[in-house]
Amino acid sequence: MVPTQDDSKTTTKFRVAICGGGIAGICLALSLSKYPDIQVDLYEAAARFTEIGAGLTVQGRTWKPLELMGVDATLRKAAAAANNVATTFQVMMEKKVAEGLPEFSKYAEPVWTGTIAYRVLVPVDRLPSFVLEKPALKKPLLHCGKNKHVVTYCIAQGTMLNVVALVSQPELSDTVYDGPWATECNPAEMVDSFLDWEPRVREVLKLAEKPIKWAIHDLRPLPIYVSHNVALVGDSAHAMTPHQGSGAGQAIEDAYILGSLLGHPSTTIDTLPHALKAYEHVRLPLANNVLTCSRDAGLIYDFRSECGDDYEAIGATLSHAWDWMGEDGVEEQLQKALLNMMEALK
Template sequence: MSGVKFRVAICGGGIGGLCLAVALSRHPNIKVEVYEAAARFKEIGAGVMIWSRTWEILAHLGLDSNFAEIAHAIPDGSDGVGFDYRKSDQPMEGHRFYLFHRPYGCIRFHRAHFLDVFVDALPDGVAHFGKRLLSYTQNNLHGPLELQFSDNTTARCDILVGCDGIKSIVRKQMLEEKAAKTGQGELLHHIDPVWTGTVIYRGLIPVDRLNNRDGLEHRTAETPMMYCGKSKHVVSYSISRRSIVNVVACTSHPELEGTVACDEPWVVECTQKELLDCYDGWEPEVVDMLKCIEKPTRWVIHHLRPLPTYVSNKVALLGDAAHAMSPHQGAGAGQAIEDAFILAHLLGHQATSLATLPQALLAYEHVRLPLGNHVLRGSYESGVMYEFNGPQTDELQVLGPAIGRQWNWLNETTPVGEAERAVRWLVESLQAAVVEER
């Protein structure tokens, strides 16, 4: 421990947790431990997408060349298609009603390959498996925290970061303790995830199976597609060097958003017939694609109510533990990476010490909570709009530009600018505390 200024425990080895561990490993005076409940690092789901602001972070971490090797195509910064929006809920051929362009376009990966880049960048000895967190204790505000795991072991740390997903144990204990201490019973309302009202079907298709009768390539092999219809939409895009197409077919009941779904597992296998029946009467381009999914899985999609806080003393939430969201803006992974980047930037700053950790976490919350909650809400709202259930209904000339405005947050700030803003807030708050003590 000689030369170590504090110890960071990361509970959860998903994208956000591993990104944080890799970013913190750049600071030799910070000791990092990752505690993962499973026997190995793994991701469920098939595709993951990021936007240019997340690519900027990967470049700052020195990982852009590694990620470029596994992207659908090498990102070169040129303008590309984010999504091609198409009205498709009719048996005749559909038509485009909006085309969303972005620098870099939509950068796509196989989720397991994406996680592996972070795994490969992790220093030896940092990861601990079979460590499912049960609870944490802190006997005094200035002392270390003790972590209790399901295998009857314990560990100590100076800061705990809950990267333990939508069903976060860290979030549950943090909000319960804060509610008991402050009398803010409404905090308990934010512990459990709620149903978005949406069920999705997922599947992977080899690109060569999608060629039409004339041998022409299906448009989604090249272009990320958003096939839209009343209370349903289908997202499809290529991954793994354009060799595989990831398909996500959504069907929704917006009036049920915020309710508790049935007790069945969130992810189950289902029949191809169930999937095809759901999209019966859609344009041939969509139906032909769905017929290529032999073994779809069905997912009940949940999200969090926007949290009023991400931190408590020396405990912080990150990624899905803080802002689990529906997938309709392809932003979940990117927001977790942005959390990790800014938190690592703060913890590595010279103003952050064992004594100032609580202020550093408040600086993290100050910057990340507003945007995290904004994207959480916006992602759900975008899904509603794709399915013609928003204020614009199916008035396509109005709907297209309205969908485009949903993406404005991508340009309003930069991750580096947000990290610098967080540091300024931290330094100013510490200076104000010194003046107040005088």
């Protein structure tokens, strides 16, 4: 996000350039659309928007900014409509920021976590009867094992079972992944990774036809989100693992807070640095914490945390793994950000 002054239009207080049309970029453009005195230019490298199947988890705290942006009714219809509805997942890095800040460069590139995720959708009507008797169709189910875990839950009005099977090589964590980050793969590659697992998991995985193989990357927590007139949002600020289903939600919170601050009457091209710092003031600590919690959750699922395979310890730890969900929502964050900005303007 790069605001610039527009001298050609007296009614425009500044222009905002949004680099990347992922969930953060689109929501930021949407958040800014209600401010007629801000011109928005959205730049996306792809020729068109596509669905690549990563899906979008909308948690309770994520729904509030969507509601405040006025898209809740539309999303309700989408959630209850097409079976193929999904959202684009991509990692967007603003490398120009790193070029201008040498001390920032060590954080700027996502690092491979050593984990591969295989994702596939299985029609429920193809599942064996003994699988249908299990609770997987009624609520999300997590199967844990050493360096591996499998998540299953129903989507598309209960007609499809979403399956995500994750395999980790801890010794490869924080190395460079050699190959495309997302690609179709041979189903046997996924199935063979779980040959010694319980029958239910094996039978579900055998039904996979065209699994997508994802190399899971994340960022090291960044020390800053803002430099001059440039602000990072979404994955460019806090690309995270999918273990808590929170990456898109945090991107949406970024977009709502930043859009609201830029649209505030007190924000002008001269006061812009204070608005951006106020955004960073509230979003950086919260989003960085979620990034860390997400990676920690993956370690717990794979019996790689201090809990090991002690089920009681795992349960006790996971019971607090989502404590951040109860922290300030976007309305409280915005009030704190506005207070921070007003103090700076005195």
